[in-house]
Amino acid sequence: MDKKKKRRIMRGSILALLAVAIVYAIVNSGGVGERNVLKIGDDAPNFSLVDLEGNTRTLSDYRGKGVFLNFWGTWCEPCKKEMPAMTRQYAVYEERGVEILAVNIEQSTFEVENFMRQHNLKFPVAIDTTGDVKYAYSIIHLPATILIDEFGVVTNIITGEMSEQQIAAHMESIKPGATTAQMSQR
Amino acid sequence: MKMNMCECGQQNPYGTHLCIQCGRPLTDEEKEKKVADMRYEGSAVRSKTYNASWIDKVWNFFSSVKVGVALIVITLVAAAIGTFLPQAFFIPATEENAGAYYENVYGTFGKIYYALGLTDLYTTWWFQVIVGLLGVSIIVASLDRGIPLHKSLTNQRVKRHTSFLKRQRLFAQGSNDVDLQQAANTLKQMKYNVRTEDGAVFAEKNRFARYGAYVNHVGLIIFLAGVMLRVIPGMYVDDSMWAREGQITAVPGMDGYFLENKEFILELHDEQEQTAAMAEQGVNTVAKNFQTNVVLYKQPEGALPGNTSNLEVVQEYAIRVNHPLKEAGYAFYQMDYRLNDELKTMTFALTNKETQQSLGEVTIDLYNPETSYVIDEQTRIDIIGYYPHFTGFEEGEPQTGSRFPTNPAFLFKMFTPQTPEGETSFVGIQQTVEPLGDNAYQMRFVSTEFTDISGLTIRLDRTIPILFVGAIIFLIGVAMGSYWQHRRIWLLVQDDTLYVAAHTNKNWFSMQKDMKRLEEAVQLPHVVDQLDEEPQQQKGDDAQ
Numbered sequence: 001m002d003k004k005k006k007r008r009i010m011r012g013s014i015l016a017l018l019a020v021a022i023v024y025a026i027v028n029s030g031g032v033g034e035r036n037v038l039k040i041g042d043d044a045p046n047f048s049l050v051d052l053e054g055n056t057r058t059l060s061d062y063r064g065k066g067v068f069l070n071f072w073g074t075w076c077e078p079c080k081k082e083m084p085a086m087t088r089q090y091a092v093y094e095e096r097g098v099e100i101l102a103v104n105i106e107q108s109t110f111e112v113e114n115f116m117r118q119h120n121l122k123f124p125v126a127i128d129t130t131g132d133v134k135y136a137y138s139i140i141h142l143p144a145t146i147l148i149d150e151f152g153v154v155t156n157i158i159t160g161e162m163s164e165q166q167i168a169a170h171m172e173s174i175k176p177g178a179t180t181a182q183m184s185q186r
Numbered sequence: 187m188k189m190n191m192c193e194c195g196q197q198n199p200y201g202t203h204l205c206i207q208c209g210r211p212l213t214d215e216e217k218e219k220k221v222a223d224m225r226y227e228g229s230a231v232r233s234k235t236y237n238a239s240w241i242d243k244v245w246n247f248f249s250s251v252k253v254g255v256a257l258i259v260i261t262l263v264a265a266a267i268g269t270f271l272p273q274a275f276f277i278p279a280t281e282e283n284a285g286a287y288y289e290n291v292y293g294t295f296g297k298i299y300y301a302l303g304l305t306d307l308y309t310t311w312w313f314q315v316i317v318g319l320l321g322v323s324i325i326v327a328s329l330d331r332g333i334p335l336h337k338s339l340t341n342q343r344v345k346r347h348t349s350f351l352k353r354q355r356l357f358a359q360g361s362n363d364v365d366l367q368q369a370a371n372t373l374k375q376m377k378y379n380v381r382t383e384d385g386a387v388f389a390e391k392n393r394f395a396r397y398g399a400y401v402n403h404v405g406l407i408i409f410l411a412g413v414m415l416r417v418i419p420g421m422y423v424d425d426s427m428w429a430r431e432g433q434i435t436a437v438p439g440m441d442g443y444f445l446e447n448k449e450f451i452l453e454l455h456d457e458q459e460q461t462a463a464m465a466e467q468g469v470n471t472v473a474k475n476f477q478t479n480v481v482l483y484k485q486p487e488g489a490l491p492g493n494t495s496n497l498e499v500v501q502e503y504a505i506r507v508n509h510p511l512k513e514a515g516y517a518f519y520q521m522d523y524r525l526n527d528e529l530k531t532m533t534f535a536l537t538n539k540e541t542q543q544s545l546g547e548v549t550i551d552l553y554n555p556e557t558s559y560v561i562d563e564q565t566r567i568d569i570i571g572y573y574p575h576f577t578g579f580e581e582g583e584p585q586t587g588s589r590f591p592t593n594p595a596f597l598f599k600m601f602t603p604q605t606p607e608g609e610t611s612f613v614g615i616q617q618t619v620e621p622l623g624d625n626a627y628q629m630r631f632v633s634t635e636f637t638d639i640s641g642l643t644i645r646l647d648r649t650i651p652i653l654f655v656g657a658i659i660f661l662i663g664v665a666m667g668s669y670w671q672h673r674r675i676w677l678l679v680q681d682d683t684l685y686v687a688a689h690t691n692k693n694w695f696s697m698q699k700d701m702k703r704l705e706e707a708v709q710l711p712h713v714v715d716q717l718d719e720e721p722q723q724q725k726g727d728d729a730q
Binding site: 008011012014015018021022024025026028045046047048049058073074075105106107108109110111113114126128129130131132133134135136 | 239241242244245248311314315318319321322325326329411414417418434435436438439441444489490491492493494553554555556557569570571572574575586587588589
């Protein structure tokens with residue numbers, strides 16, 4: 001009988017191993033040949049860009065604050081629409097520990113500066129001239145907003161236009177202490 | 187465990203056809219056969235032995251040859267269906283428009299095909315499940331048959347029971363007047379491995395041929411595992427990029443690397459233009475060379491994404507078709523190009539409309555325009571607005587459809603000694619609007635330069651060595667099983683009778699030739715092919 005048991009354990013473990021291999025392959029196959037796709041719950045990839053004022057903006061320097069990371073372009077209509085609302089909400093949430101960093105995708109300084117002036121935007125903007133940060137965050141469609149909490153973890157990824165209400169709610173959600181409060185509630 | 191006790195005293199696993207020890211038939215079915223079924227040496231195919239727990243049932247399911255064949259057929263049919271229409275990856279439409287594309291091009295069939303998800307068949311979970319199950323089937327079936335077979339082959343006795351010998355396809359018996367030692371020596375000369383016991387000789391050669399099927403299964407499994415490894419980050423990259431002349435771009439899928447396109451070159455044979463007749467027949471001008479001169483840069487160790495301040499040159503290279511740039515396992519292939527799609531610079535002359543006199547020319551870099559272009563102290567042009575891909579006005583506001591200068595337009599403010607207050611003018615390609623009334627000056631279009639864009643593919647495949655090893659093992663297995671045969675000869679003297687039997691897993695003709703040679707050297711009774719009397723039964727003995 002002992003032999004039978006041993007055989008069953010052997011067979012069971014071989015089958016389990018094969019099942020795990022198949023499931024692993026299927027779960028991961030979506031990204032075959034593509035870049036790693038950023039997911040909610042990942043650590044936000046660190047990056048370093050120089051903003052329009054010439055200051056180096058490094059994501060890790062924002063640790064302890066919530067970061068509202070917005071990818072945009074001047075040609076992108078929804079980007080244009082949501083940015084004034086971002087400016088207004090930034091005025092409210094800056095003192096509550098939420099920072100905006102707007103990353104323009106590969107445009108000229110002239111276009112970006114002109115756009116900022118024209119729309120009277122008051123948050124830091126940096127240009128991703130080579131598309132490096134775009135790839136790090138697997139950005140395909142604009143606008144894209146990545147919410148990063150005070151621990152540097154991605155809490156949400158939003159593509160497409162946001163209303164002012166949504167922007168406020170998103171900023172609220174990454175206010176320092178917000179994620180821990182949520183956890184203790186659970 | 188239920189055992190089967192042979193008359194010789196050997197305990198055999200349940201389901202065994204021929205005793206492991208002496209070769210006596212154990213099942214009624216086997217006893218009725220004239221010639222023994224030597225597939226797997228008559229050992230019990232393990233799965234057929236018990237059916238106790240659900241684990242065993244699952245195991246037995248995958249061990250079945252019928253199930254294996256069914257899985258192969260299903261895989262082939264599914265893979266074939268995927269070739270009915272081009273897969274979504276290959277169609278000239280974006281992901282969002284794919285559905286419409288299939289319906290427009292292939293009609294209702296295309297619509298259904300798309301709706302069923304068959305346009306992305308090879309990456310669907312169910313297709314991968316089928317291939318996975320096929321892999322399980324190969325592994326389980328091999329273990330289930332290979333292990334008992336191996337045990338039987340390594341435990342062969344010199345002396346077998348006469349009932350075993352009598353049931354061999356080549357068999358003879360006669361009077362015992364043979365020198366067994368001489369027979370053994372002859373067999374040794376014939377490159378057989380010979381073992382003797384008193385009154386018995388057992389000779390075999392090329393036993394490894396029996397393992398061919400299992401070796402090629404191992405190769406297949408390694409191959410499948412190699413394909414599966416592609417999902418592990420860093421093992422496999424297949425990406426593409428557009429590299430614009432004069433620009434440095436991050437390389438997708440290759441973190442920390444940047445590529446500068448210095449120049450794209452397209453050379454045609456004889457500089458020949460496409461004629462109307464050629465166009466009609468779909469013949470393009472024939473290209474001699476597609477080439478992109480590039481510089482590959484790398485960030486210093488530890489630099490963050492986005493930080494391009496201290497890029498180091500890795501190498502400069504001219505990428506041509508079949509001559510990819512190679513670096514760190516990655517390869518950059520020349521795949522595509524766009525000529526004259528995007529403009530690089532535009533040159534205008536600030537001109538007095540009445541006298542047509544030019545006050546000077548300015549050249550604007552369309553990828554990086556400046557705020558102000560100064561001609562002299564009193565004469566300058568300010569750019570108020572820049573629209574690289576002008577698409578029209580909306581509520582009086584010029585719109586741009588993308589960031590690429592395919593149809594650039596500007597809102598200029600022109601200052602001249604004559605008009606120190608400045609005049610505003612909107613200038614696009616073949617379009618000038620003077621929104622604030624008639625101007626004295628205009629920005630007259632002088633010339634333009636185009637950017638060539640090169641389409642490159644970036645590939646990394648670290649699984650290739652694994653696939654290669656898998657394929658080589660597979661071929662070794664096929665060769666083992668195809669070009670060699672496991673031949674065995676038994677000689678047994680019992681009760682003054684000599685029994686001669688021979689078996690091979692294939693190529694019986696050569697086996698008989700071996701026997702003839704042996705018979706010539708030592709006086710043996712001539713073996714008879716017992717199947718010759720019933721030729722229609724000859725099938726089925728070849729498989730292993």
